[in-house]
Amino acid sequence: xxxxxxxxxxxxxxxxxxxxxxxxxxxxxxxxxxxxxxxxxxxxxxxxxxxxxxxxxxxxxxxxxxxxxxxxxxxxxxxxxxxxxxxxxxxxxxxxxxxxxxxxxxxxxxxxxxxxxxxxxxxxxxxxxxxxxxxxxxxxxxxxxxxxxxxxxxxxxxxxxxxxxxxxxxxxxxxxxxxxxxxxxxxxxxxxxxxxxxxxxxxxxxxxxxxxxxxxxxxxxxxxxxxxxxxxxxxxxxxxxxxxxxxxxxxxxxxxxxxxxxxxxxxxxxxxxxxxxxxxxxxxxxxxxxxxxxxxxxxxxxxxxxxxxxxxxxxxxxxxxx
Amino acid sequence: xxxxxxxxxxxxxxxxxxxxxxxxxxxxxxxxxxxxxxxxxxxxxxxxxxxxxxxxxxxxxxxxxxxxxxxxxxxxxxxxxxxxxxxxxxxxxxxxxxxxxxxxxxxxxxxxxxxxxxxxxxxxxxxxxxxxxxxxxxxxxxxxxxxxxxxxxxxxxxxxxxxxxxxxxxxxxxxxxxxxxxxxxxxxxxxxxxxxxxxxxxxxxxxxxxxxxxxxxxxxxxxxxxxxxxxxxxxxxxxxxxxxxxxxxxxxxxxxxxxxxxxxxxxxxxxxxxxxxxxxxxxxxxxxxxxxxxxxxxxxxxxxxxxxxxxxxxxxxxxxxx
Numbered sequence: 001x002x003x004x005x006x007x008x009x010x011x012x013x014x015x016x017x018x019x020x021x022x023x024x025x026x027x028x029x030x031x032x033x034x035x036x037x038x039x040x041x042x043x044x045x046x047x048x049x050x051x052x053x054x055x056x057x058x059x060x061x062x063x064x065x066x067x068x069x070x071x072x073x074x075x076x077x078x079x080x081x082x083x084x085x086x087x088x089x090x091x092x093x094x095x096x097x098x099x100x101x102x103x104x105x106x107x108x109x110x111x112x113x114x115x116x117x118x119x120x121x122x123x124x125x126x127x128x129x130x131x132x133x134x135x136x137x138x139x140x141x142x143x144x145x146x147x148x149x150x151x152x153x154x155x156x157x158x159x160x161x162x163x164x165x166x167x168x169x170x171x172x173x174x175x176x177x178x179x180x181x182x183x184x185x186x187x188x189x190x191x192x193x194x195x196x197x198x199x200x201x202x203x204x205x206x207x208x209x210x211x212x213x214x215x216x217x218x219x220x221x222x223x224x225x226x227x228x229x230x231x232x233x234x235x236x237x238x239x240x241x242x243x244x245x246x247x248x249x250x251x252x253x254x255x256x257x258x259x260x261x262x263x264x265x266x267x268x269x270x271x272x273x274x275x276x277x278x279x280x281x282x283x284x285x286x287x288x289x290x291x292x293x294x295x296x297x298x299x300x301x302x303x304x305x306x307x308x309x310x311x312x313x314x315x316x317x318x319x320x321x322x
Numbered sequence: 323x324x325x326x327x328x329x330x331x332x333x334x335x336x337x338x339x340x341x342x343x344x345x346x347x348x349x350x351x352x353x354x355x356x357x358x359x360x361x362x363x364x365x366x367x368x369x370x371x372x373x374x375x376x377x378x379x380x381x382x383x384x385x386x387x388x389x390x391x392x393x394x395x396x397x398x399x400x401x402x403x404x405x406x407x408x409x410x411x412x413x414x415x416x417x418x419x420x421x422x423x424x425x426x427x428x429x430x431x432x433x434x435x436x437x438x439x440x441x442x443x444x445x446x447x448x449x450x451x452x453x454x455x456x457x458x459x460x461x462x463x464x465x466x467x468x469x470x471x472x473x474x475x476x477x478x479x480x481x482x483x484x485x486x487x488x489x490x491x492x493x494x495x496x497x498x499x500x501x502x503x504x505x506x507x508x509x510x511x512x513x514x515x516x517x518x519x520x521x522x523x524x525x526x527x528x529x530x531x532x533x534x535x536x537x538x539x540x541x542x543x544x545x546x547x548x549x550x551x552x553x554x555x556x557x558x559x560x561x562x563x564x565x566x567x568x569x570x571x572x573x574x575x576x577x578x579x580x581x582x583x584x585x586x587x588x589x590x591x592x593x594x595x596x597x598x599x600x601x602x603x604x605x606x607x608x609x610x611x612x613x614x615x616x617x618x619x620x621x622x623x624x625x626x627x628x629x630x631x632x633x634x635x636x637x638x639x640x641x642x643x644x
Contacts, residue, residue, distance in 0.1 A: 261481025
């Protein structure tokens with residue numbers, strides 16, 4: 001007899017500051033949430049204990065642990081194969097492999113699966129969002145960095161070690177590119193992340209005297225959001241920054257298409273709030289650079305998941321297959 | 323009751339000049355072969371009829387068609403999903419979609435599967451060669467062009483349209499790169515194919531007067547093979563060409579690793595005959611450019627399939643899953 005799926009999963013979006021839990025149903029409704037500060041618990045075992053305690057009343061709200069199918073965790077450097085967090089510089093635990101999957105599984109008596117944030121976003125999009133029904137797509141997350149989750153034939157690409165899908169570190173400028181936090185130069189992320197957009201703005205402001213409302217902001221405080229807002233007000237310099245960023249991202253995606261010929265690229269994160277101001281240049285950059293046999297095939301889409309809930313939803317989606 | 327596999331498969335390596343058939347057993351032994359000129363048959367239906375006629379005695383050698391599990395075809399622009407050859411400029415049939423899989427299947431009464439040459443090579447390597455037991459690897463074929471076959475989690479990546487895996491057209495020089503036959507510039511194939519290597523040789527000879535035995539060859543007749551041979555004799559210019567080619571290919575592979583974090587890259591084709599003269603620079607270029615989390619993980623291997631048989635073997639391997 002096939003075991004029937006239980007009605008809910010737990011998702012954990014583990015960030016450097018907050019650990020946000022959501023209980024989610026099969027339609028992607030977040031029916032209950034709770035959150036815990038990520039720091040200040042001491043060792044990771046105590047963190048898990050405190051989380052589970054905080055979860056008790058939330059679990060009770062949906063009828064108890066018997067109603068829950070599994071748990072999914074989206075965490076920086078979360079590895080699907082090992083169920084561990086590997087080398088995460090922004091988390092409070094000073095150890096190489098944090099066996100968070102195992103700890104939560106033991107504490108809750110549930111199957112637990114883990115992956116990194118961008119993969120979780122892709123799984124969320126596939127389960128509840130713009131990629132429903134898609135078998136081949138690439139998720140690009142535009143945040144402080146650029147992350148990615150790649151789906152081939154309906155399955156997440158985890159690679160030989162669980163760490164596949166680091167498209168933010170493909171080198172789009174192989175010569176004299178910008179320095180990247182990874183220690184190399186020219187990575188996509190140095191141009192198309194929120195940090196990259198702010199960097200472009202500062203470069204342009206410093207090397208030209210074209211008027212722009214961005215000059216009203218102290219130069220070291222300019223953020224990606226400011227550029228979006230200025231562009232939406234018609235500021236020409238800000239629009240040219242969006243154009244540069246989108247064209248470059250589109251060109252990179254044209255290279256990415258050579259891998260798995262995706263039916264869509266799905267973009268997620270703050271930069272997508274700029275709407276057509278960023279999506280039009282992305283599409284243009286893609287069309288200008290795409291290999292003929294792929295031309296016109298991939299859709300360029302913005303994530304359909306609500307920003308505030310996307311990370312928890314993505315993590316929770318992993319719980320169904322845990 | 324599970325159906326038992328029959329002992330043989332037929333492989334067809336369909337080239338612009340010759341169509342080479344092999345009957346192959348489960349261990350990868352080519353037990354019988356025959357070949358037919360690809361041109362001169364008129365319409366494709368007649369070509370298939372002539373091939374099947376030529377195959378009769380070969381099939382009889384292994385005990386008749388009842389001994390054969392299926393057939394695999396490796397063909398330029400062969401599409402796994404449609405079982406058709408799409409837009410193949412070097413083949414004699416002037417039509418967009420050549421339903422070769424269907425035609426052979428009807429004529430032989432066997433299941434037939436088709437893919438392109440580089441994918442067939444990857445499947446061959448996975449079934450009989452250096453990638454046996456591997457779940458995640460990238461095959462790079464270095465011929466007139468640069469082809470690729472990508473395997474994730476034990477499965478060929480065909481993408482949304484059957485045309486995935488064109489890594490030869492990833493643009494390794496996004497600005498002022500060499501013109502490519504695809505109509506764009508800077509593609510990997512313009513540097514690292516046999517044609518690309520000869521192009522590098524001509525560029526160096528024309529723009530310097532460094533002595534090299536390559537000058538003994540009329541400049542427009544220099545081939546990749548000549549560069550390999552000169553390098554193996556210690557010619558410094560030829561060695562520097564191998565170094566440039568390998569380093570660039572290694573750098574490109576470092577970007578490719580960001581996709582599926584492969585356990586190996588497997589190189590196939592004439593250029594690999596140069597052995598360490600090309601493999602050492604590939605490894606160096608890879609190490610110099612690889613993202614830290616992938617460093618030291620992927621092996622750089624030369625195909626283990628015999629050149630003369632590799633294409634037929636690769637095609638035949640597809641026959642097992644047809």
